[in-house]
Every structure is written in C-alpha cells, then in structure tokens.
Amino acid sequence: MLNFDQRLEFQNKSNDILTVGELLIDMISADYDDDFDCDTFHKFFGGSPSNIAMNVKKLGIHSLVASAVGEDGLGRFLIKHLNNANMDTRCVQQVPYATSMVVVSKSKNTPIPIFYREADYHLEYTPQLEEALMNSKIVHFSCWPISRMPVRNTIEKVIETAKENNTLICFDPNYHPMIWQKGEDGIEYVKSVISKVDIVKPSEDDAERLFGKDTNENHIEKFLKLGAKLVIMTLGKDGAIVSNGVETIKLNTLATEVVDTTGAGDAFWSGFYTAVVKGYTIREALNFGFAVSAYKLKYTGAVVDLPKLEEIKEIYGI
C-alpha cells in the first residue's frame, strides 16, 4: 500500500524519470472552423510524455525521453526542440517511418483529431532504452504505446524490467478507441496493463470509456481491484479524488486563473513526480501536482516556462 504520508524510497539511480511513448507533430488549424475548412495550419511539438519530461527538468529533477520519430525533417524538428530544451535525446530513435502526426481542426464544438501514426509505434526495446530504464527511479507511459504492435512489446519488456529493478511504474490510462488498430477493442488490454502498474491518473472520461458510466467512487474501486496501488482520479475544476485502497481523499485544485487548459494534466504529473523524487510525501506531492497545474493554467501552451519546485512551493504555500 502507498500510504499518503509516506515518502517513496528510491534506489540511488542516476536518472529520475524516464517517459516512454509518443513524440509527434500536432498540426492545428489557425482558425476555428466546423470541419477542416481552414486552409492554414500551424505545426507544434507534441506528445505528452515529452512534455512531462521537459516540465520535470524545469522543476529540477533529471529526465529522459524514449520515443521514435521518422528519419525525416519533422523528426529532426522534434529532436532539435528537445535539444533546445536541454533534453538528453540519446533514447530518441529515428526509424524508417514518417514522424507521427495529429491533425486537428480547432472547433467550438468537440474537435475531432485525425491520427497519422507511423514512427511512434515502432519504438524498439534497445540496449540503450534498457540501460536508461535500469538507471531510472520512475517510468511513465500512456495508452499510446500500448495501443499498437510492435511498440506494445517494448512496453511489456519495460514493465518487466521496471518490476525487476524496483522502478515505480506510472501509467496514464487515457484510453480512446481512435488510437487503437481498427477492429481491436483495447479496453481489455488497458485493464491488463493497469494490473501491472503502481500509479494511474485517470480522468472521469478515461474511467467512463474503460468501465462505462458509474460513480467516481465505483470507478476508483475498479482501478484498485485491477491492481493499481494508487489511483488519482482528476475531476477538472473539481480537483481530484485519490485512493490507495484503504484511504480515499479529496483534493481541491489550486487554480485561480485559467488561460489555457492544454497540458494541465501533464503539469500535474510533473509536479507530483518532482515532489516524490525530492522526498515529499504522497499527500504533499499531490498538492505539488495541483500547484504546478495551477501555474501552467495561467499561461498559453502545453509546456510553459515553469520555475523550480522550491519556487512553486513558496508561491502556493505548500
């Protein structure tokens, strides 16, 4: 059990967190329109695991990104962007497939993205990735890399090695049918992964997609029953409910000003990870998650210029 007032014990490893998975281009329409009528698009660096890795580095811990991009101009752009953020890119693989892309037409209704998955799901379990993993305290991944072969095999090996090396395994169960292979129902597979990880952070929508309509409490119970040791269910502006299977707590957000919600979830993970690595208790780390998320919400963009965790601590009085 992960006690809320417990500090996580990590072995002495050179890297703090390794994020594994999607690194891609977001191609977003310049204007709002109903259905891809807009002719102008802007390209952005994308992929939640990389955003988390860049965030935690700014907050003050060590991170590495393991992802696959194409041997093409868009792949080089992504690597350059990571380098510019002083990230170590030794685990970014260049593979003979196009750099993955998500095309989005901004919409006042629900925008429906179009997924071009190519390079991202060809991430291989290389000796370099294994070494990075063995030297990391935490490993993080989302549903993207488990949704396709062959990268799914890579994640299975990552989980195996992480368990053997007492690496904390954190999983974003952001299940969405659109990223799965046609004809494959990913729900059962996502559930099988939940049973092997330590911490999950579902949103209410994630939970509903996985388990159908139910109360938050019942959803949390389902994640715990599958085997997750800590379930952080985020509720948007209503904060989060967190349970370790014995105790369930309710936390409020610290957001006072909301300019752009993009990347708020990644900011939460980032504050939480940085705090647990820095020796704060889980309860404190959850508050740091909300503090970093609140800081990010004041600015536009998925990755903003975060201060060190110590400054966050002062600003939000944690």
Next chain:
Amino acid sequence: MLNFDQRLEFQNKSNDILTVGELLIDMISADYDDDFDCDTFHKFFGGSPSNIAMNVKKLGIHSLVASAVGEDGLGRFLIKHLNNANMDTRCVQQVPYATSMVVVSKSKNTPIPIFYREADYHLEYTPQLEEALMNSKIVHFSCWPISRMPVRNTIEKVIETAKENNTLICFDPNYHPMIWQKGEDGIEYVKSVISKVDIVKPSEDDAERLFGKDTNENHIEKFLKLGAKLVIMTLGKDGAIVSNGVETIKLNTLATEVVDTTGAGDAFWSGFYTAVVKGYTIREALNFGFAVSAYKLKYTGAVVDLPKLEEIKEIYGI
C-alpha cells in the same frame, strides 16, 4: 500498333475517362526553409488522377474519379472540392483510415516530402467501381495505387476488366521508392504492370529510376520491349520523344511563358485524353497535350481554369 495518324476507336460508353488512385491532402509549408523549420503550412487538394479528371471535364469530356479517402474532415474537404468542380463522386470511397497526406517543406534545393499513406491504399474493387470501369473508354492510374496492398489487388482487377472491355489502359510510371512499402523493391512490379498497359508517359527521371542511367532512345526501347504500345517520354522544356515501336517522333513544347510547373504533366495527359476521345489522331492529341500543358504553365496551381479544347485549338493553332 498505335499508328500516329490513327484515330482511336472507342466503343459507345457513357463515360470517357476513369482515373483510379490517390486523392489526398498536400500540406505545404508557407515559406521556403531548409528542413521543416517553418511552422505554418497550407493544405491543398491533391492527387494527380483527380487533377486529370477535373482538367478533362473542363476541356469538355466526361470523367469519373475512383479513390479512397478517410471518414474524416479532410476526406469530406476533398469530396466537397470535387463536388464544387461539378465532379461525380460516386466512386470516391470513404474508408475507416485517415485521409492520406503528403507534407512538404518548400525548399530551394530538392524538397523531400513526407508521405502519410492511409486511406488511399484501401480502395476496394466494388461493384460500383466495376460498373464505372465498364462504362469508360479510358482508364488511367499512376504508381501510387500499385505500390501497396490491398489497392494493388484493385488495380489488378481493373486491368483485367479493362482488357476484357477494350478500355484503353494508360499508366503513369512515376516510380519512386519512397511510396513503396519498406523493404519492397517496386521496380519489378512496375515493369510487370507496364507489360499489361497500352500507353505510358514516363519522364526521364522515371525512366532512370526504373532502368538506370541510359539514353532516352534506349529507355524508350525498354518500355516498348516490356509491352507498352505507345511510349511518351517527356523531357521538360525539351518537349517529348514518342514511339509506337515502329516510328519515333520528336515533339516540341508549345510553352512560351512558365509561371508554375506544378501540374504540367497532368495537363499534358488531360489534353491528350480529351483530344483522342474527341476523335483527333494520336499525333494531333500529342500536340493538344503540349497545348494544354503550355496553357496551364502560364498560371499558378496544379489545376487551373482551362477553357474547352476547341478554344485551346484556336489559341495554339492546332
């Protein structure tokens, strides 16, 4: 043998030309840069077969497009564009894959496109496609649909049915390794297709990619030896060499003003097709090809506002 002074005899069919293959989005950088550094891109309607189908309609004959797009906003954009050009879209299939896309960073050197092939290669041989084919005088396709399964199967059935129905089969042997599946060498397959078609229009680059460095005359000989009945080898500003296996003629371009070369090859096909359908000899049709191409070269864009063939005839004194 296709005699240069011969008029092609077509059976009485309701449609003149059916183009089969790629219908996709061209996502092109707004500025010139070296390697995808530009952040702004513009989306364009793309796919050479559709451009030919729209051109010939403007020139005055009937055309149909058989292509597959995604069940997504970009697919709907492409269909809308065809509808706006008064094209019949009954043979445009909507399939559960993303609409194919080519991303290009404009470069003063050689631009290297990134191919996102999804929906385009899932075109199926449906009863509707077969009916359209049986009612068409000419069928046209490029290397795109033969480069991937399952659409390759569709093209094989198209060739079979076209032969049974005396449909003229025209093939653009625009072989490029980048559109083929990783690890597959498409050259032998392209050659096997050349052996089954009537007319091919290779550029010098196409010929060199297929047969290696050689003289134009030897290249033409190789296309003929494989079984093509008419080889139109285009030489850019130097016109074309055309051979039917017995006689070889040299033709000059009619271009006087070159504003934009995009779509000049499609314009050539379009003029040629419209003229043979309208009963001109092959020699005359080749000149119509150059005339329409010359007209197009004066304007920007892949598809320009072409006049009727009769007006082209007057303008260029054919």
